[in-house]
Amino acid sequence: MRGADMSDVLPLSGVRVLDLSTLLPGPLATLLLAESGADVVKIERPGHGDEMRTYRPTLGEASANYAVLNRGKRAYAADLKTPAERDRVLTLAAEADVVVEQFRPGVVDRLGLGYEQVRTVNPGVIYCSITGYGQHGPHANRAAHDLNYLAETGLLGVVVDGAGRPPLPPTVLADIAAGTYPAVMNIVLALRQRDMTGEGCHLDIAMTRNLQLLAYGYFSTHQGGGGWPLPGGELLTGGSPRYQVYATSDGRHVAVAALEEKFWARLAQLLELPERYLDERGQESTVIAVIADLIGARTAEHWRKVFDGEDVCSVVVATFDEAVATGLVDLDSGDRLVGEGFDVGTLPSTVDPALRRPPGRLGYPSLDPLPDRSVWLGR
Template identity: 40%
Template sequence: MTGSAQGPLAGVRVLEIAGLGPAPMASLLLSELGADVVRVDRPKPSPISDFLERGRRSIIIDLKHPGGADTVLRLAERADVLIEGFRPGVAERLGIGPAAAHARNPRLVYGRMTGWGQHGPRADTAGHDINYISLTGALAAIGRAGGPPQVPLNLLGDFGGGALYLVVGVLAALHHARATGEGQIVDAAIVDGVTHLAAMIWAERRHNGWADERGRNLLDTGAPYYDVYATSDGGWMSVGALEPQFYARFVELLGMPEWAPSQHDRTAWPRMREAFAARFASHPRAEWEKVFDGADACVTPVLNWSEALREPHMTARNVHVTAEGEAVPAPAPRFSATATRAAGPRAAPGAHSLEVLEDWDVPGARELLSGGSVMQRPDE
């Protein structure tokens, strides 16, 4: 077993049907929390990879083979969790849907990851992160006044509203299964998760007059004290001085205390923004970093990926660790009584086919391998 014996999920077995994006991210997180995650790869793996497959073993199962679905279900009998990211109905057509899996293992938590969800007019159509978040209202809200919506990479949909909500659902259902012996289906849809992530914004719209127009609200660059400003050398500083005491310290250190009384005067915001922008543009980023270092002004430099690796706070917390000679994000969150560890290297498809069958005590492991439904590495 390759899962960490020290992680809080030690002893939990997860069967992952290989895919891309949020489902592999969820499996990576479960693996780093100590679960024994086995990835079911296809005989001809997709040439596209997001390199999120680290930290789990791989078995190749041919789902087009007459015995392929049965082999997956044999593994599901011995698993606590199964995760798949097919379009609705595909798992059922392959013979590995929830009904078939629960007939073998009533305690199984069956996690389904989609963009649109298992039902609805768009459920059977293709999409990506940008499409899913566009229907939630979130994409329209991100950007400056008068400009187009800004794409937040695929962090908001795939990983925020997708992978993390799948993990929350799986862990909750796992707790229920262990208490009652009853497994269930977790329907994790990105449109659901992103909408729920925006609960505070929906509340702001209802109670505090949050406008649908971009760049006119407190947290969407509408307020000049919650924005980014260019420095003289082409760098950027971020300002998040929302509370009065932080705002007062911000304008003091900026050298513009005359703006202290005007924080909530919206008529002054355009002039305030111009003044702040001109002031930041008068010095390089390094000088502003020194000015605000250690101060409760909520002002920090905007770092790129390479700079983030060297930032003192990030390095002090070991936010990045090394795997296979490269920097990777360290597992999060952290625990006081159990340890987590960064997932190990990405296994070649089928590298552990026989090992997994034997380790999970699947009857007739070698016969399955010789029968054609299970394969070793494609080049063997």
């Protein structure tokens, strides 16, 4: 279509996705696919549906979390343990380009909807399984959550507080960075591969394995003979005054990331740091303490004004209200949902309006009886 107006065409237009997942990693992945133009049908258990529907607070007829993660999809109820309803889901899978599931290994096979069963009726299917530990191995069937994955892969322990305790992470890193994003990226790559070969595949997305990407620096240092990271003692984990969080006099905090020499030198000038501390090597803990006293003597607002317009890679730690006020976080107070357009390469101006609405009476499909294959027809 060279020369044609493609401004209203999203990259995954025409791709059909059957979503068997619940809670966060899978539903967020299929949301990103939907925002890129895919038609997503979500299958949930009869009655209450996805457990996330029951969370609080609500937005429309379901929880706010559910509304944000599942907007723009069509949701249908199906008891996968009932052969007749399972067979109808299998019929939908036969028409899908992508199937996403998040059961423990082996469960979906026992239900009759595993990769081999779906591939029998749909050889070109891209079948994506998201689990904590992968489909095989001694840990495959263990129950765990985001915090457990971070703990077991060593990441949780690289930053510690003054008592030597690892802090809770600010968000669910493993679910999103090691579950959702690898799933989306590999699904898109698999679709491209199918375009070239005509063959589908089974994607095994293991969150613990994918967390190694977040720890790339620690592994490369180890392989280079540098040993393993000292908890709280490395450049980016608390061992350097150039990369620290310092308290202000009014109970707020300043995040300093003045790693490069030009940023560090200017920061030192603004702080009026004595010259003997400019070279922190060998006296890191002393310099940290000195800067802590300097920053701790003034309020957050004082430092905000000092850093304004300066290239020092140092900022006041914002509240969510402050982040929204600066425009760095997009929160629409109208009839649209927060978080629309997650900056994964979609074209915001062409996003389907259905993706902008919350669930229930406000335009999001409710948990309806399971349809037959006609749900895909007309796409």
